[in-house]
Amino acid sequence: MTVAVVPGRGAEGWTMSLPGGSMDYHADLAAAVTAIEAERSPRWVMAEAARDYPPLLEAGARLGRCRDLRLSERILSRAEEHEAPAHVIETDPDAGTLFEREPEPVDGPAILTRLQAVWLDQQRRVRATEIPGLGMLLAAESAGGLIAAEMSRTGVPFDTGVHDELLRELLGPRPAKGMRPRKLQALADKVTDAFGHQLNPDSTKQVLAAFHAAGLDVKTTHHWELKDVDHPAVEALKIYREHARVWGAFGWNWADDWITEGRFKPVYIVGGADTGRWGTDGGGALQLPHAVREAIRAEPGWKLVAADAAQLEPRLLAAISGDEAMIAATVADDLYTELAPDLGGQRSKAKIALISAMYGGMAGDAAALVALMRERFPAAFDKVESAARIGEKGGIVRTWLGRTVPLPGPRWWSDLNSEKGVQVARGRGRFTRNFIVQGTAAEWALVVLALLRRRLHEDGLGELVFYLHDEVMVHCPAEHAEAVSAAIEAAADEATRTLFGDIPVRIPLRPKIVDSYAEAK
Known part of the structure; x- marks a missing residue:
């Protein structure tokens, strides 16, 4: 069964069975969706899960499956060997398309009509491509849209007290605005001492000029170029920049902006890369340095179950x-x-x-x-x-x-x-x-996530809180940690069979039960 859903203002919204069903208005859309989900477990059709699912989540509704038309359009257009229309890639308030927020009031029946037309058109085009796995890919990508919204809402458990201790140990006390932390300033001083004159170690232009003045013809300040350069500033600069990155990208200001009630809540971008890998809209969730991973900690009585795929x-x-x-x-x-x-x-x-x-x-x-x-x-x-x-x-x-x-x-x-x-x-x-x-690795990971999400929900085991290319993390009550580990391994095995059938390839996903993310690797 397939049902289109359109959120309206506040709690209201509309649903429509596809194709050709009646258009139903609901004063409480979340309650209606929950009832339909429990009775019929449909595949929900929505313009964009990233926009339309969060209000339902906030109201207590959970969708089991969906077809995200915007994510699907991006994949389908490239399968047809052209780029998706501009209004699918970037928002345009004046475009008047299915993928833009409607001006108030929301015309639910009109949007449902357009949803049905786009869904039917995409179904036809999928068949026309004659690409055997394309339907599965659209289903997996759409599941990713639901998972991304849920993980953004749930967030990663994060201990700001531990984070502050880690920063103090690495950088020194939190400085006044416009100043470097004490230990970081000491590292900056080592860089200037090695060159023999004052410079800003954050300035690539000044650092290159200092190397050139020392008779060294370096083209960049990247570590892989400087590692073979014989100069005392090289090691000092490397250490300074590692610490400066933690301060600038994952320091106190970052925590002020991104940690809410003990949770780090990044915004995930499904299929953000051409290969299908995810990205994030700020927060750096996919580049968390080891220096702050200790702060990602399970809550009392809970555990983190982190798993990564070996040589995926x-x-x-x-x-x-x-x-x-x-x-x-x-x-x-x-x-x-x-x-x-x-x-x-x-x-x-x-x-x-x-x-x-x-x-x-x-x-x-x-x-x-x-x-x-x-x-x-x-x-x-x-x-x-x-x-x-x-x-x-x-x-x-x-x-x-x-x-x-x-x-x-x-x-x-x-x-x-x-x-x-x-x-x-x-x-x-x-x-x-x-x-x-x-790209195939991204597909395998999506199928793993979809299967694991379903198992965690059906058995009430825990919450999916983090995903990075070949890593997944679940936050769960301590008594469920072993069951979560088994569920992760089972999801990996089933995903491999789902994609490759009888091909006897083995792709192990190795879970580890930990108290902090730093212990996972």
């Missing part, structure tokens, strides 16, 4: 390529160690070979190790190599379920026929090479 992308490369030898190796807990005898004899070399094949790196020993991979695992190598060659020519590639790489724009084609042609071709080839693997 290489395992998925084995699956999507059908490379039998590499698939057989995924039975091991540590894929790199298992493959080491075939790829240079050492775990580190096996890791370099796989990552270089997926990302197109050829520095150092990588070229020789990739050549070994071509010989020992030809199907896996050919899968990413073919994607790279297609990308270099401006062609399209797709993930396992059918997420499509964006087409190159006019500027890319122009550059391709210029003196930069080789460079831009190789750049896109590196992107498409990894797109098919990283």
Whole structure:
């Protein structure tokens, strides 16, 4: 059963069974939705979960499944080899489209009519693409829309007292406005002492000028360039910038802005990257440094169950390529160690070979190790190599379920026929090479999240509070922690079967029961 839902002003709203059902007005939409959910468990059709689901959540309603038309349109348009209309990508109050907030009062019946038209059109277009996994991808992406809204509302448990202690230990007491913390200022002084004159270590221009004045021709201040530079300021600058990042991005001001009643509540952007990986709208949830992870703590009587997928992308490369030898190796807990005898004899070399094949790196020993991979695992190598060659020519590639790489724009084609042609071709080839693997990893993770969300709700085990690419975290009563761990492992196994059927690839998701996020890794 499929039901369209449109929130109105305050508590009111409308529903409509699709296709062609009656349009029903509800003075209390959340109550009506809850009743329909309990009786019929429909798939809800909504213009945009990020906008339309939070009011229902606040009123106590929970949706089991949905079709998010905005998220679906982005995927479907690229599957048809064009970009989604501008009003789908960015908000435009004057566009008058389904995806914009209506002026008061809300015309529920008119919006329901448009919802039905868009839903029917998308159904037709999905069939027309003849991409076998596309329907599953739209369902998974839409589930992500619900999960993102729920996690943003729930938030990550966060202890501001512990956070303050961590900052004091690392940086010193909270400074007056416009001043650096005491310990951070001492690090800044070490940088200036190493150069022998005053400068602002936060200024890339001034730091580069200081290196040049010392006779060192450095192009950037990135650590990977400076690590081979012989100058006493290099190490001092590295430490200063690590600490300054914590202060600037995750310090006291960050906590004032982002922590509410003991919870960190980021705003997630589903499919924020072209590969389908999520992003966030401020708050830095996906870049939390280890220096502050101790502050992410379970509440008294509760536990955090954190899990990450071991070598997710290489395992998925084995699956999507059908490379039998590499698939057989995924039975091991540590894929790199298992493959080491075939790829240079050492775990580190096996890791370099796989990552270089997926990302197109050829520095150092990588070229020789990739050549070994071509010989020992030809199907896996050919899968990413073919994607790279297609990308270099401006062609399209797709993930396992059918997420499509964006087409190159006019500027890319122009550059391709210029003196930069080789460079831009190789750049896109590196992107498409990894797109098919990283994008499939995002799909697998979405299916895991959807399955885990359902299990946590049905069994009353806990709350899903955090997701990062190949990591997931659940906050639960201590007595449920073992059951949550089992649920996470079961969701990973079921997601693998859902995507790959009888392909015997193993993708373990390893849960760990902890009191703080810092203990998880």
